[in-house]
Amino acid sequence: xxxxxxxxxxxxxxxxxxxxxxxxxxxxxxxxxxxxxxxxxxxxxxxxxxxxxxxxxxxxxxxxxxxxxxxxxxxxxxxxxxxxxxxxxxxxxxxxxxxxxxxxxxxxxxxxxxxxxxxxxxxxxxxxxxxxxxxxxxxxxxxxxxxxxxxxxxxxxxxxxxxxxxxxxxxxxxxxxxxxxxxxxxxxxxxxxxxxxxxxxxxxxxxxxxxxxxxxxxxxxxxxxxxxxxxxxxxxxxxxxxxxxxxxxxxxxxxxxxxxxxxxxxxxxxxxxxxxxxxxxxxxxxxxxxxxxxxxxxxxxxxxxxxxxxxxxxxxxxxxxxxxxxxxxxxxxxxxxxxxxxxxxxxxxxxxxxxxxxxxxxxxxxxxxxxxxxxxxxxxxxxxxxxxxxxxxxxxxxxxxxxxxxxxxxxxxxxxxxxxxxxxxxxxxxxxxxxxxxxxxxxxxxxxxxxxxxxxxxxxxxxxxxxxxxxxxxxxxxxxxxxxxxxxxxxxxxxxxxxxxxxxxxxxxxxxxxxxxxxxxxxxxxxxxxxxxxxxxxxx
Numbered sequence: 001x002x003x004x005x006x007x008x009x010x011x012x013x014x015x016x017x018x019x020x021x022x023x024x025x026x027x028x029x030x031x032x033x034x035x036x037x038x039x040x041x042x043x044x045x046x047x048x049x050x051x052x053x054x055x056x057x058x059x060x061x062x063x064x065x066x067x068x069x070x071x072x073x074x075x076x077x078x079x080x081x082x083x084x085x086x087x088x089x090x091x092x093x094x095x096x097x098x099x100x101x102x103x104x105x106x107x108x109x110x111x112x113x114x115x116x117x118x119x120x121x122x123x124x125x126x127x128x129x130x131x132x133x134x135x136x137x138x139x140x141x142x143x144x145x146x147x148x149x150x151x152x153x154x155x156x157x158x159x160x161x162x163x164x165x166x167x168x169x170x171x172x173x174x175x176x177x178x179x180x181x182x183x184x185x186x187x188x189x190x191x192x193x194x195x196x197x198x199x200x201x202x203x204x205x206x207x208x209x210x211x212x213x214x215x216x217x218x219x220x221x222x223x224x225x226x227x228x229x230x231x232x233x234x235x236x237x238x239x240x241x242x243x244x245x246x247x248x249x250x251x252x253x254x255x256x257x258x259x260x261x262x263x264x265x266x267x268x269x270x271x272x273x274x275x276x277x278x279x280x281x282x283x284x285x286x287x288x289x290x291x292x293x294x295x296x297x298x299x300x301x302x303x304x305x306x307x308x309x310x311x312x313x314x315x316x317x318x319x320x321x322x323x324x325x326x327x328x329x330x331x332x333x334x335x336x337x338x339x340x341x342x343x344x345x346x347x348x349x350x351x352x353x354x355x356x357x358x359x360x361x362x363x364x365x366x367x368x369x370x371x372x373x374x375x376x377x378x379x380x381x382x383x384x385x386x387x388x389x390x391x392x393x394x395x396x397x398x399x400x401x402x403x404x405x406x407x408x409x410x411x412x413x414x415x416x417x418x419x420x421x422x423x424x425x426x427x428x429x430x431x432x433x434x435x436x437x438x439x440x441x442x443x444x445x446x447x448x449x450x451x452x453x454x455x456x457x458x459x460x461x462x463x464x465x466x467x468x469x470x471x472x473x474x475x476x477x478x479x480x481x482x483x484x485x486x487x488x489x490x491x492x493x494x495x496x497x498x499x500x501x502x503x504x505x506x507x508x509x510x511x512x513x514x515x516x517x518x519x520x521x522x523x524x525x526x527x528x529x530x531x532x533x534x535x536x537x538x539x540x
Contacts, residue, residue, distance in 0.1 A: 040477040041484070042514035043468065044447045046505050051440040053495045055373055057414070059364035061429045067330075067361065067398055067415060068351035069094055072321040072376065077341045082332045082353065092326045095337060095352055099322035106319050109312040116308045120301045127289040135289050139282040146275035153268040157221045158214045160261035164228045167254050168209045171235055172202050174251060178244045193234050201231040222265070229258045295506070303503055317375065327376075327397035328417045330357030360425055362394065362416040364433045365404075371412035373437040374399060380416050385430040393419040396435065438493050444501040449513040451491060451499050460505065461512040462487045468510075477516060484512050 075097035082094050127135075179195050205227045212224050232254045239247040288294075326332070334354040343349050362382055366374060374396060382392045398415035416433055418425070450460045461484035468478040489504030505511070 038479060038517070040471050040474070040479055040516045041463070041468070041512050042449075042477055042516070043463070043465070043510050044450060044513050046501065046507055046509045046511060047445050048442055048507050049445050051438075051443045051445060051493055051495060051498055051500050052436060053373075053438040053440075053493050054434050054436050055366065055370035056432065056434045057364040057366045057370065058430065058432050059362055059413075061425055061427050061431055062361040062363045062415070065357055065359070065361075067327065067355045067357070067417075069324055069326075069353045069355055070351050070398070070401065071095075071097065071324060071343050071349065073097060073318070074343050074345060075099075075322065077337050077339055077343065080335065080337055080339055082335060084333055084335050086332050088326045088330065088332055088355075090326055090328045094324045094326060094332065096324070097322040097343065099319055102315070102319040102322055106312070106315040109308065109315040113305065113308040113312050116301065116305045120298070120305060123293045123298060123301055126292060132286075132289055135282070135286040139279070139286055142275065142278040142282045146272065146279065149268065149271040149275045153218075153265070153272055156261070156264045156268045157216075157218060160221060160225050160265060161212070161214045161216075163257045163261045164205075164209060164224055167228045167232060167258070168206055170250075171232060171254065172206075174235060174239070174247050175199060175202060178239055178242070178247045193237060198231070198234050198238065201227070201234060205231050218265075218269075225258065225262055225265070229255070229262065232258060299506065300503075306502070320377070324352060326355055327395065328355070328357055328359045330355040330359065332356075358421070360418040360421065361397070362418070362431045362433060364414045364416060364431070364435075365411040366414055368403060368410045368412065371399065371403070371414070374414055374435055375437075378435055378437060380433045380435040382416065382418065383432050383434075384425065385432075386426075387424050387429075390422070390424065392422065392425070394433070395419065440493050440500055443492070444505060444507060445498045446501055446505070446511055447513050448494065448497060448499050450511040451489070457488060458491050459486050459488050461485065461515075462505070463510055463512060465510040 079096035380394045394416040397417045400412040403410040463484040471477040490502040492500035
């Protein structure tokens with residue numbers, strides 16, 4: 001019996017030890033595998049590259065071998081270049097509308113672009129020696145003007161002190177001689193001025209004068225001048241009210257001298273302030289010339305150039321709409337316009353001609369959002385469900401002017417002409433078209449995942465790459481010692497993966513594309529499994 005008890009106790013001690021070891025290992029693994037909460041980031045660099053935007057749709061290879069040629073703009077027909085039954089090559093002019101306004105728009109857009117390019121060239125051009133010398137001389141002149149302005153101000157204060165000295169010397173005599181002291185009725189129209197109040201002002205002015213000198217600071221002399229002016233104003237009011245003609249001219253002279261002194265000081269203070277401002281402006285101007293153009297100014301001007309390039313491209317595209325050309329080789333029939341005709345509404349006007357061809361054509365329905373991006377002449381890539389590995393290049397040759405509504409959804413059919421012939425392609429085959437709608441060269445790009453919006457405004461989170469440390473559990477994630485900075489951006493074109501940044505970022509900056517904030521699930525589940533195994537073992 002004793003051996004059985006010993007064996008039972010010994011066995012359970014072993015089990016408890018095993019469980020303890022397992023829990024210890026699990027805790028160690030949990031601790032060192034980052035089981036605590038921490039934020040990790042996926043990042044991407046802001047780069048420059050080519051952004052290709054496209055739309056796609058699925059349709060069928062058309063059984064028809066004809067395309068209706070329609071005008072894309074309204075206007076007067078000035079040229080009809082073909083006749084019924086005439087064979088034409090791709091690119092042949094069929095008809096031309098009056099394009100004077102569109103030509104002027106292209107001209108103006110070209111001039112605007114050239115102006116922006118010249119502005120950028122001027123901005124980037126280093127300062128020449130003459131400009132630097134002129135800026136240095138301007139700064140030297142501004143610096144030389146300040147001592148004179150300061151000397152003039154000091155002289156104005158000195159002259160003002162002399163004026164106050166005259167007042168201190170003479171006004172007490174005027175007060176004692178001209179002021180009646182006994183009849184209070186003589187003071188009733190003076191707004192509270194009394195002999196005692198004037199005498200107190202005179203006494204206070206004398207005390208202030210005796211404690212000051214010509215070289216006292218400006219604030220002291222300003223206060224002294226203000227005291228003197230207040231005193232003389234009171235005396236002037238009394239002698240005029242009492243009709244003391246013998247003193248009026250004398251006191252008015254003192255008042256005028258004090259006022260002139262105050263005005264002179266203010267003028268010369270302003271001259272000193274102007275000299276300081278001029279020095280600051282000339283210093284900043286010289287530093288800017290020496291440093292060259294500001295990076296943000298250059299980026300802003302480059303953005304202006306990009307915008308004007310886009311405007312020129314748009315103007316040229318609109319100009320091209322006034323020229324109706326054959327999208328491919330064929331025979332022209334049903335010419336319905338003549339020179340002088342007016343196409344008032346492209347929605348109501350039918351085809352101006354029909355082009356017959358052996359060319360294969362794909363008809364692709366597009367929703368109204370995608371249709372707005374597709375224009376005649378754009379390139380497309382075509383693939384076929386029935387023919388593995390076959391890819392054919394095509395070109396948009398037509399687009400419905402009026403959409404078709406089905407169950408509340410509006411669609412427009414785009415016609416795409418194949419660039420070559422292939423016997424494998426049959427009418428009615430299903431075809432998928434990928435239409436290139438825009439190509440932005442030298443565009444500033446970020447992944448779509450980096451773009452966030454709030455209240456209709458776009459922003460990205462920017463972080464200094466030097467603050468990042470690669471995560472030990474996932475090489476594509478990083479931890480950071482700082483919080484990312486939110487940066488407002490202006491976005492442009494985009495495709496399925498990237499977005500063009502028009503303003504707000506610079507090439508080479510690092511943006512956050514994903515934020516991961518969670519515990520290490522692997523560690524957590526591993527330690528839980530270890531503990532569970534120990535408990536099950538103990539239960540046996």
